[in-house]
Amino acid sequence: MSSKRKSDGLNRRDFIAGATGAGLAATSLTKPEEGLAQQADEALVSAVPPSASAMAMEGDLPAGYRAEEAAEYFVERPGSDFMVDVIKSLNLEYITTNPGSSFRGIHESIVNYGGNSQPELLTCPHEEQAVAIAHGFAKVSGKPIGVLCHGTVGLQHAAMAVYNAWCDRVPMVILGGNHLDVTHRRTGAEWSHSAQDAARVLRDYIKWDDTPMSLQHYSESMARAYKIATTPPMGPVAVMLDGHLQEQGMTGTSPTIARMAPTRPPRGDAGAVAEAARWLVEAESPVIVADLMAHDQRGVEDLVALAEALQAPVVNQFGRMNFPNTHYLSQGTGIVSQADVILGLELFDTWGIVNQLRDRVHKDVVRRARPDARVIDIGVKDLFMRSNYQSFQRFNPSDLSIAGDAQATLPSLLEEVERQLTRSRRAGNADRERRWRDAHARTRRSWIDAARYAWDAKPISTGRLYAELFQLIKDRDWALVSDDNRQTRWARKLWPLERTYQWLGRSGGSGLGYGAPASVGGALAHRGTGRLPVAIQTDGDFLYVPGVFWTAAHHQIPLLSIVHNNRGYHQEFMHLQRMAARRQRGADGSSHVGNELNHPAPDLAMITRGMGVWSEGPITEPGELRGAIQRALDVVDQGEPALIDVVSQPR
Amino acid sequence: MKTTLPSLVAVASLITVPLLSAQDHGDVATGQQLFNDFQCWQCHGYEGQGGAAPRIAPTAYPFEAFERLVRHTNIMPAYSPNVLSDAQLRQIYAFVQSRPEPPAVEDIPALRDY
Numbered sequence: 144m145s146s147k148r149k150s151d152g153l154n155r156r157d158f159i160a161g162a163t164g165a166g167l168a169a170t171s172l173t174k175p176e177e178g179l180a181q182q183a184d185e186a187l188v189s190a191v192p193p194s195a196s197a198m199a200m201e202g203d204l205p206a207g208y209r210a211e212e213a214a215e216y217f218v219e220r221p222g223s224d225f226m227v228d229v230i231k232s233l234n235l236e237y238i239t240t241n242p243g244s245s246f247r248g249i250h251e252s253i254v255n256y257g258g259n260s261q262p263e264l265l266t267c268p269h270e271e272q273a274v275a276i277a278h279g280f281a282k283v284s285g286k287p288i289g290v291l292c293h294g295t296v297g298l299q300h301a302a303m304a305v306y307n308a309w310c311d312r313v314p315m316v317i318l319g320g321n322h323l324d325v326t327h328r329r330t331g332a333e334w335s336h337s338a339q340d341a342a343r344v345l346r347d348y349i350k351w352d353d354t355p356m357s358l359q360h361y362s363e364s365m366a367r368a369y370k371i372a373t374t375p376p377m378g379p380v381a382v383m384l385d386g387h388l389q390e391q392g393m394t395g396t397s398p399t400i401a402r403m404a405p406t407r408p409p410r411g412d413a414g415a416v417a418e419a420a421r422w423l424v425e426a427e428s429p430v431i432v433a434d435l436m437a438h439d440q441r442g443v444e445d446l447v448a449l450a451e452a453l454q455a456p457v458v459n460q461f462g463r464m465n466f467p468n469t470h471y472l473s474q475g476t477g478i479v480s481q482a483d484v485i486l487g488l489e490l491f492d493t494w495g496i497v498n499q500l501r502d503r504v505h506k507d508v509v510r511r512a513r514p515d516a517r518v519i520d521i522g523v524k525d526l527f528m529r530s531n532y533q534s535f536q537r538f539n540p541s542d543l544s545i546a547g548d549a550q551a552t553l554p555s556l557l558e559e560v561e562r563q564l565t566r567s568r569r570a571g572n573a574d575r576e577r578r579w580r581d582a583h584a585r586t587r588r589s590w591i592d593a594a595r596y597a598w599d600a601k602p603i604s605t606g607r608l609y610a611e612l613f614q615l616i617k618d619r620d621w622a623l624v625s626d627d628n629r630q631t632r633w634a635r636k637l638w639p640l641e642r643t644y645q646w647l648g649r650s651g652g653s654g655l656g657y658g659a660p661a662s663v664g665g666a667l668a669h670r671g672t673g674r675l676p677v678a679i680q681t682d683g684d685f686l687y688v689p690g691v692f693w694t695a696a697h698h699q700i701p702l703l704s705i706v707h708n709n710r711g712y713h714q715e716f717m718h719l720q721r722m723a724a725r726r727q728r729g730a731d732g733s734s735h736v737g738n739e740l741n742h743p744a745p746d747l748a749m750i751t752r753g754m755g756v757w758s759e760g761p762i763t764e765p766g767e768l769r770g771a772i773q774r775a776l777d778v779v780d781q782g783e784p785a786l787i788d789v790v791s792q793p794r
Numbered sequence: 795m796k797t798t799l800p801s802l803v804a805v806a807s808l809i810t811v812p813l814l815s816a817q818d819h820g821d822v823a824t825g826q827q828l829f830n831d832f833q834c835w836q837c838h839g840y841e842g843q844g845g846a847a848p849r850i851a852p853t854a855y856p857f858e859a860f861e862r863l864v865r866h867t868n869i870m871p872a873y874s875p876n877v878l879s880d881a882q883l884r885q886i887y888a889f890v891q892s893r894p895e896p897p898a899v900e901d902i903p904a905l906r907d908y
Contacts, residue, residue: 503868591908595896596843604843610904631845637908716836717846724871732831769904793836794845 223252223389225358225398229365230262232400235289235316237280237667238262239273243293245320245336248389262289265698268690270297272660274304276691277315279624279664283644285439287314287372294320294336298344303654308379309348310534311651312435314372317345317381327387342381347531352381358388358398366403374406375548376523410555411521411547419519419543420559422484424568429453430482432496434460436489437643442550443467449557452564454575461635462491464646469639471583482516488549489522494539504725517542521549534652590636602790603765605707608679609633611769612705615776616675623647624665625658625678630707631794644674656687663695666702675779676701682708682740682747689750695784696755703779704786705772706747708761709793711739747788760788825889828882837870842890851893860887
């Protein structure tokens with residue numbers, strides 16, 4: 144026989160009911176004393192009836208236990224259940240993680256209290272891939288997910304990938320387990336895994352962090368963290384979860400879920416925007432350069448409208464998919480040299496657009512822009528900064544800097560441009576349009592022509608790789624969940640990139656270990672949309688985090704990965720060769736030392752096959768490429784990942 | 795008079811690939827080996843088709859232009875005769891010059907539909 148266990152708060156059924164209705168609104172899980180009974184009754188009506196075992200474990204004393212014993216052995220209303228409710232209220236769809244005891248409390252709550260749904264845990268064999276999956280997911284979906292890291296060791300494993308996300312201005316919520324109170328730490332590893340200030344290892348390259356000391360503190364910090372992460376300039380944030388706070392039952396006044404309303408992005412000052420419009424309208428040859436700008440398709444559409452109004456060419460730096468490469472105003476970086484006014488939109492490196500530093504023995508700077516060119520810089524980079532890591536690039540003395548999210552500022556800039564455009568200025572647009580259409584068509588023909596060189600070569604040319612793949616997916620709703628910078632930028636040259644989701648882009652910090660997991664994260668965001676995610680994966684990056692392919696197989700994330708396998712860290716080959724040539728020595732065959740991934744050549748298809756992924760390769764014959772891609776696509780169409788290893792030309 | 799790179803390239807584009815003698819064929823084979831050993835392919839591709847650096851084959855630069863590009867322009871790392879002899883450079887040149895014209899776009903199904 145069991146008796147009702149006394150509690151200083153609500154039992155689990157009440158707790159679930161209160162949390163379920165929380166949503167984005169502030170919800171008190173206990174009302175003031177006088178309303179407690181009524182609240183409990185309402186909760187009982189709305190709650191899903193618990194199972195018999197749950198009743199026995201949570202509502203009542205387990206059979207055969209005295210109250211004192213039960214209090215020693217069991218926990219009701221663990222703090223981490225509330226932590227899960229907060230995560231649900233923020234709609235963090237997934238949490239990527241490598242398991243660890245510092246967060247065993249919330250791990251259990253996510254699984255058994257939260258039902259492993261919204262958030263769903265994604266198992267990752269390394270925190271670096273856990274973070275990069277979140278990175279790729281956010282770039283496709285526009286939404287952050289969580290990353291759960293195990294104390295000092297997990298956060299240090301995660302650090303490199305967090306740096307990439309920081310440089311790339313991508314939001315994510317990092318949760319780190321930690322044990323602050325020494326009296327609660329188990330001896331041994333739990334000490335090694337704990338820190339006074341656990342988030343410190345990340346603090347140079349995250350926007351904000353906190354170490355909550357109570358559940359209410361946690362609730363407010365999570366809401367704050369989410370808002371900060373998703374407000375431009377976006378970036379990673381971290382909240383440490385104290386082990387004791389996770390594992391202990393809640394006592395006293397129950398915490399509330401803090402209301403979270405997203406912060407509107409900052410927009411450029413109206414007067415400055417009008418001034419920028421005047422410069423652009425009066426310019427003879429305005430050029431627009433966009434980098435980390437488009438958050439979604441609206442940004443692309445507004446930029447197209449602005450470019451067409453001015454008949455100004457757009458140079459897409461491809462930090463995001465900002466402008467359709469099929470549009471006749473899409474032009475190459477060289478066009479900057481003709482500009483009298485340059486409009487920069489969320490430029491990662493304004494100085495590098497205006498100038499060029501040549502990698503010679505004596506570094507010299509060549510100004511790419513005209514001496515009289517004026518630069519307008521619209522973006523958020525001046526709004527938030529860290530000083531240690533130098534990702535902010537060289538200072539550029541722009542003539543008009545406007546602090547504000549560029550996409551959010553575009554509508555007002557477009558309105559001003561339309562208002563200020565004179566009849567004579569508009570009259571000149573037809574001639575401009577003709578000129579840019581001709582230039583765009585010429586460039587496009589030259590790129591297609593360039594792809595035929597080495598068409599039948601072995602190793603397989605990267606141009607052929609992209610062309611053959613595209614022929615097989617062009618009638619599908621495809622999305623490229625990788626960058627093409629290491630493959631002569633063939634996607635930008637050959638594929639029609641028009642939608643923001645079709646392009647994942649670079650890592651941000653250029654740290655290896657991003658490509659494979661970010662493509663899995665991107666594919667995860669595409670899952671269920673009917674889109675076909677494809678990635679061209681480099682071999683060097685592959686070997687950093689091959690375990691991510693197991694994650695893709697385990698969680699059934701459809702993705703076609705094709706390895707551009709040049710058997711080495713190709714960029715570094717070139718650097719070593721450059722150094723040797725400068726020093727007039729060792730040029731004959733020495734640059735493979737420290738750079739090659741050969742002798743023996745890693746069998747990448749065998750590695751991923753071992754991870755449970757359908758794989759084929761190494762493909763060495765150009766004529767075998769198309770068939771291999773088709774077979775892999777058939778697998779992806781069944782909802783599974785597939786990989787082809789293609790031995791390729793270096794770029 | 796100092797010759798500028800664009801003018802050299804312009805001249806080069808007008809020159810057709812000559813027929814190869816037996817001696818030339820020997821140079822081509824050795825040149826390919828040197829092309830590989832000196833890692834020219836890292837930037838220019840195994841066929842000289844370009845990649846991180848511009849395409850250098852099968853367009854036939856006059857040797858003087860080729861030599862200037864390799865040794866003196868400071869556009870690519872300068873390979874001095876201390877590292878790469880004149881004879882070796884000529885053999886690499888023979889290889890680059892020998893690369894066949896690729897199929898036309900119209901003859902490549904994956905490209906002609908663009």
